Structures are given as C-alpha cells and as structure tokens.
Amino acid sequence: MCSSDLAVRDAAVAELGAGKLTLEELFTMVMTAVVTPASRAAVYDYIVGHLDATMATLPFLVRPATVRFAQFYCDADHRKILENVFAPKVEPLPGGAKEVAEVREAMDVCIAKRAALGPAIAAFLGKQ
Numbered sequence: 611m612c613s614s615d616l617a618v619r620d621a622a623v624a625e626l627g628a629g630k631l632t633l634e635e636l637f638t639m640v641m642t643a644v645v646t647p648a649s650r651a652a653v654y655d656y657i658v659g660h661l662d663a664t665m666a667t668l669p670f671l672v673r674p675a676t677v678r679f680a681q682f683y684c685d686a687d688h689r690k691i692l693e694n695v696f697a698p699k700v701e702p703l704p705g706g707a708k709e710v711a712e713v714r715e716a717m718d719v720c721i722a723k724r725a726a727l728g729p730a731i732a733a734f735l736g737k738q
Contacts, residue, residue: 633669644679654679658695665699674706681713684720692717 643649657664657679665673677696700706
C-alpha cells in the first residue's frame, strides 16, 4: 500500500482506488491529459468549473497543488483565472500561498518571454 492510499480520506476516491486506480495512477492520467495540447482545454475547463469538488476528492495537503494546472497556460486570460478562481481557494490552505506564487511567477515569465520573443520567432519561422 502506498502512502497516498493511506492519505485518502474521501470515500469516493478510496473506492475508486480500491482494486482500480491508485491516486498516483489517477493523477498521472489527468496530468498526461493536461499536458497534451489536444485535451488540455477540456481537462482545464473541467477543473476550473468543478474546482471545489475536485479539491474535495484530494487529501487535504495535496489540495494546494491543484493550482499547478494553471501553469500550462501562457496568456493574460488564463492569468486572470489564476487570480480569480484558483488563488482565493488555494492561498488559504497550508502551502497554498507558495504554490500560487510559484505558478503566478511561471505564468508571468512565460507571458513576458512570449511578448519579447514572439515577433522574432514568427519572423524566423516565416522565412523557413
């Protein structure tokens, strides 16, 4: 039995893991879907639309990590979702403020790089 099996408090998640999927397997499936461009938007939209329910299925100390789903985006619209949806739910949790700050910084750096390098990359690719 792995440590996450012991940490699961929610009956629905425990039942899901019983003989079917461990929390690690479920997490791996979701993360694979969110890093795959073709499925990223559907997974992200679901998590944003069901954030309370999604967080409730996770062990308490894992809940702040849900903000990490926002870091796969690099635009101002998703940055607003970080501030308006994720931050109010995650920051009050233990370690939540740090998680939000790290994702906020990653998004800000990505947005700035895209603004600074985007035109040069587009010009280069246009010459290919």
